[in-house]
Amino acid sequence: MNNCDTDRPIGVFDSGVGGLTVAAAIKKALPGESIVYLGDLLHLPYGSKSGKAVLDFTRAAVNFMLGRGIKLLVIACNTATSVAMHIIEKELDIPVIGVIEPGAQSACSVTENGRIGVIGTTGTIKSGAYERALKKKNASVSVFQKDTPLLVPLIEEGWIGHPVLKMVLEEYFTFFNSTSIDTMVLGCTHYPLIRRQIQEVTGSVHIVDSAETTAAAVKSLFENHRLGRSSEAGVGYEIFLTDYTDNFRSVGEKILQRKIDTVTTVTLRYSNGRVMYRENLYGELV
Amino acid sequence: MNNCDTDRPIGVFDSGVGGLTVAAAIKKALPGESIVYLGDLLHLPYGSKSGKAVLDFTRAAVNFMLGRGIKLLVIACNTATSVAMHIIEKELDIPVIGVIEPGAQSACSVTENGRIGVIGTTGTIKSGAYERALKKKNASVSVFQKDTPLLVPLIEEGWIGHPVLKMVLEEYFTFFNSTSIDTMVLGCTHYPLIRRQIQEVTGSVHIVDSAETTAAAVKSLFENHRLGRSSEAGVGYEIFLTDYTDNFRSVGEKILQRKIDTVTTVTLRYSNGRVMYRENLYGELV
Numbered sequence: 001m002n003n004c005d006t007d008r009p010i011g012v013f014d015s016g017v018g019g020l021t022v023a024a025a026i027k028k029a030l031p032g033e034s035i036v037y038l039g040d041l042l043h044l045p046y047g048s049k050s051g052k053a054v055l056d057f058t059r060a061a062v063n064f065m066l067g068r069g070i071k072l073l074v075i076a077c078n079t080a081t082s083v084a085m086h087i088i089e090k091e092l093d094i095p096v097i098g099v100i101e102p103g104a105q106s107a108c109s110v111t112e113n114g115r116i117g118v119i120g121t122t123g124t125i126k127s128g129a130y131e132r133a134l135k136k137k138n139a140s141v142s143v144f145q146k147d148t149p150l151l152v153p154l155i156e157e158g159w160i161g162h163p164v165l166k167m168v169l170e171e172y173f174t175f176f177n178s179t180s181i182d183t184m185v186l187g188c189t190h191y192p193l194i195r196r197q198i199q200e201v202t203g204s205v206h207i208v209d210s211a212e213t214t215a216a217a218v219k220s221l222f223e224n225h226r227l228g229r230s231s232e233a234g235v236g237y238e239i240f241l242t243d244y245t246d247n248f249r250s251v252g253e254k255i256l257q258r259k260i261d262t263v264t265t266v267t268l269r270y271s272n273g274r275v276m277y278r279e280n281l282y283g284e285l286v
Numbered sequence: 287m288n289n290c291d292t293d294r295p296i297g298v299f300d301s302g303v304g305g306l307t308v309a310a311a312i313k314k315a316l317p318g319e320s321i322v323y324l325g326d327l328l329h330l331p332y333g334s335k336s337g338k339a340v341l342d343f344t345r346a347a348v349n350f351m352l353g354r355g356i357k358l359l360v361i362a363c364n365t366a367t368s369v370a371m372h373i374i375e376k377e378l379d380i381p382v383i384g385v386i387e388p389g390a391q392s393a394c395s396v397t398e399n400g401r402i403g404v405i406g407t408t409g410t411i412k413s414g415a416y417e418r419a420l421k422k423k424n425a426s427v428s429v430f431q432k433d434t435p436l437l438v439p440l441i442e443e444g445w446i447g448h449p450v451l452k453m454v455l456e457e458y459f460t461f462f463n464s465t466s467i468d469t470m471v472l473g474c475t476h477y478p479l480i481r482r483q484i485q486e487v488t489g490s491v492h493i494v495d496s497a498e499t500t501a502a503a504v505k506s507l508f509e510n511h512r513l514g515r516s517s518e519a520g521v522g523y524e525i526f527l528t529d530y531t532d533n534f535r536s537v538g539e540k541i542l543q544r545k546i547d548t549v550t551t552v553t554l555r556y557s558n559g560r561v562m563y564r565e566n567l568y569g570e571l572v
Contacts, residue, residue, distance in 0.1 A: 042339055043329065048442075053328055053529045122533075153439040156334075164457065167450050243339045247408075 007229055009034040009238070010218070011070030013061050016044040017248050018152070018189035019076030020255040022099065023237065025215035026074070030222065034235045036068045040268075042242035045152065046079035047121025047188075054123070058084040060268040062092070064240070070094065071227060074218065078120050078187050078210070082129030095221060102213035103185050104133035110206045111183040114141045117176050117205070120187030122147040130187055146175040152190045156251060160194055169194075169201040176202075186210055193255065239263040293515055295320040295524070296504070297356030299347050302330040303534050304438070304475035305362030306541040308385065309523065311501035312360070316508065320521045322354045326554075328528035331438065332365035333407025333474075340409070344370040346554040348378070350526070356380065357513060360504065364406050364473050364496070368415030381507060388503040389471050389496035390419035396492045397469040400427045403462050403491070406473030408433040416473055432461040438476045442537060446480055455480075455487045462488075472496055479541065525549040 010033050012023045023035050038061050040046075046054050058080045065073060073096045075081045075088070081098030089096040107116050118130040125147035134143050150172075154165050176184075183206040186192060192209045199207055222228045237256070241248060244265050252260050296319050298309045309321050324347050326332075332340050344366045351359060359382045361367045361374070367384030375382040393402050404416040411433035420429050436458075440451050462470075469492040472478060478495045485493055508514045523542070527534060530551050538546050 042335065044334070048330070048531060048533065049328065050529050050531055150436075150439050150443055150445075153436050157436055159436075162457070164450060164453050167453065171448070171450065243336050245334060245336055247334065 005071060006227055008069050008071040009036045010072050010074060011036050011038070011065035011068065012074045012076050013038045013040075013058075013065060013080070014077040014189060015040045015046040015057070015080065017041075017156075017251045017255065020252050021189050021192045021211040022074060022076035022214050024256055025211040026218050027237075029215040029219045030228065032229050034229075035237050036065065036070060037237055037239045038065060038266075039239070039241045039248065041245060041248060045121065046077060046083075047123035047149065047152075049079075049123065051083045051127070054079055054083040055087060058088060062088055064266060064268055066092075066094075068238075072097065072218065072221070074214065075099065076189055076211075076214070078129075078189065079123040079127070082124050082127035095225075095227075097214060097217055097221065099189065099210040099214050100129050100133050100187075102217035103187065103208050103210040104130060104137050105217075106213040107134060107183050107185050107206075107208045108137040108141060110208065111141065113180065113182050114138070115179060115181045115183070116141055116143050117179065117181040117184040118143060118145045118187045119148045119151075119172070119184065119191070120145075121152065122149050124187050130185060142179075144176060144179045144181055146172060148172045148188075151194065152188065155190050155193050156247060160197065165194065165197055166201065169197060173201050181205060183208060240266050242266060242268055291357060292513055294355050294357040295322045296358050296360060297322050297324070297351035297354065298360045298362050299324045299326075299344075299351060299366070300363040300475060301326045301332040301343070301366065303327075303442075303537045303541065306538050307475050307478045307497040308360060308362035308500050310542055311497040312504050313523075315501040315505045316514065318515050320515075321523050322351065322356060323523055323525045324351060324552075325525070325527045325534065327531060327534060331407065332363060332369075333409035333435065333438075335365075335409065337369045337413070340365055340369040341373060344374060348374055350552060350554055352378075352380075354524075358383065358504065358507070360500065361385065362475055362497075362500070364415075364475065365409040365413070368410050368413035381511075381513075383500060383503055383507065385475065385496040385500050386415050386419050386473075388499035389473065389494050390416060390423050391503075392499040393420060393469050393471050393492075393494045394423040394427060396494065397427065399466065399468045400424070401465060401467045401469070402427055402429050403465065403467040403470040404429060404431045404473050405434045405437075405458070405470065405477070406431075407438065408435050410473050416471060428465075430462060430465045430467055432458060434458045434474075437480065438474065441476045441479050442533060446483065451480065451483055452487065455483060459487050467491060469494060526552050528552060528554055 023037050043057050075098045078099055081100045085098040125145050131143045134141050150168050159165055185208045192211050241263050249260050309323050329343050361384045364385055367386045371384040411431050417429045420427050436454050471494045478497050527549050535546050
């Protein structure tokens with residue numbers, strides 16, 4: 001790529017606000033890069049939708065991102081990665097990084113006894129994508145997967161320090177009681193926000209945070225392929241949403257630890273393989 | 287209406303599976319009627335989407351229902367009723383019944399001290415629709431509203447008998463501690479499924495179940511306007527969904543207390559005021 005190409009932004013896509021944990025981790029690892037973020041709030045949560053629906057949504061989102069001239073696509077949504085990434089990456093001529101493979105890589109590196117737990121939405125767990133990715137890295141690991149669909153609603157409700165969260169985690173984690181896992185993959189981009197609470201319930205188990213591991217994978221790709229920006233600091237974040245709600249802003253500001261001043265709402269339509277989009281400036285929120 | 291007209295089905299619309307509580311209550315009150323049910327699973331939950339998005343989704347759903355020849359539209363979704371009903375009913379030449387007005391009517395009839403509580407999704411509560419409907423019935427009532435967004439995920443997770451549900455209800459209901467309400471409106475079509483658990487926490491408060499009250503409003507409208515079927519039993523339920531997931535079937539069978547054998551998935555598109563839809567037979571599920 002020439003200088004001009006490497007100055008293009010990184011595209012980060014999620015169904016909602018959770019992917020901002022990945023965007024923030026990338027920005028921390030590569031502070032000079034610009035990030036275009038697309039949150040498909042109109043269709044969230046992906047975890048409870050069919051595979052066909054998730055593939056359609058992802059295709060529409062990716063086509064919008066390509067229109068913004070991205071140099072790398074990060075699918076910062078576990079459900080979209082598990083259901084759609086293997087199809088999408090064949091259709092694009094830019095690199096694609098999902099949140100599953102880096103997490104699987106990291107889990108296989110840190111486990112000592114080869115027994116790995118995974119938690120995620122029902123869609124992610126049902127797809128079996130983590131199990132496949134982990135077994136591909138190391139066929140001898142044992143994988144124990146549990147869907148934990150109440151965690152995102154609890155995080156979005158802001159009950160992070162509430163005893164109900166602890167009770168829900170304890171109930172879900174009884175599933176791992178006799179599995180002897182020594183490593184737990186957080187298979188949802190919301191979960192880094194309750195990493196401490198999860199650690200309290202799991203004790204000494206290694207926690208693999210897919211936001212951090214994905215950011216490390218982006219950094220490594222950039223170093224190996226000279227994809228990093230040639231000029232100085234990027235413009236930060238540009239945020240596009242398919243629907244706007246105050247919840248995005250309040251949770252998003254917690255994740256980014258900064259004010260979100262402007263978002264742009266966009267309308268995506270997927271029809272006969274061609275995506276049309278229309279932009280509407282939502283305007284200043286402050 | 288002539289005989290042929292009254293033999294047409296009743297259309298019941300919700301974002302998901304919850305509206306089946308309303309459909310079941312209508313079927314109980316009027317066993318001879320046929321019901322066409324549309325669940326917009328592709329976009330659920332409506333409670334966390336913007337008003338504009340909910341109006342667009344509702345218009346697309348209603349146009350599909352009109353194509354099925356319905357004689358009455360029941361909006362069995364509190365969010366869609368609160369956000370879109372006052373607009374939709376002006377656009378149609380068949381009667382429209384939402385879930386809010388019947389619930390408000392019933393609450394105003396049963397309250398003795400004029401102090402009424404309402405629980406619902408964030409979208410429903412933020413819209414203020416229950417407060418307006420209650421005040422319209424009786425300007426002197428005091429209304430206390432609390433959004434309770436964790437209840438639907440808990441019901442869908444099947445944790446109806448779990449101590450976490452009780453703890454969440456107790457936490458939410460501290461909001462009503464010093465309000466002296468004697469009546470509580472269940473402002474979400476999922477909540478009838480946890481009516482007993484709610485009653486345990488609220489004690490002697492009257493519970494108003496909007497599924498039952500909406501069915502009573504349909505029955506009364508049919509009696510007053512001779513809209514009931516002239517022939518014998520209807521064909522039961524025809525179920526259309528914009529996306530199919532197993533969760534619809536498992537929760538739906540609990541609500542209807544019968545097997546759901548067949549659903550049809552449909553694609554709705556709302557574009558320049560015109561809705562196009564395509565039907566795909568999902569096929570036998572059993």
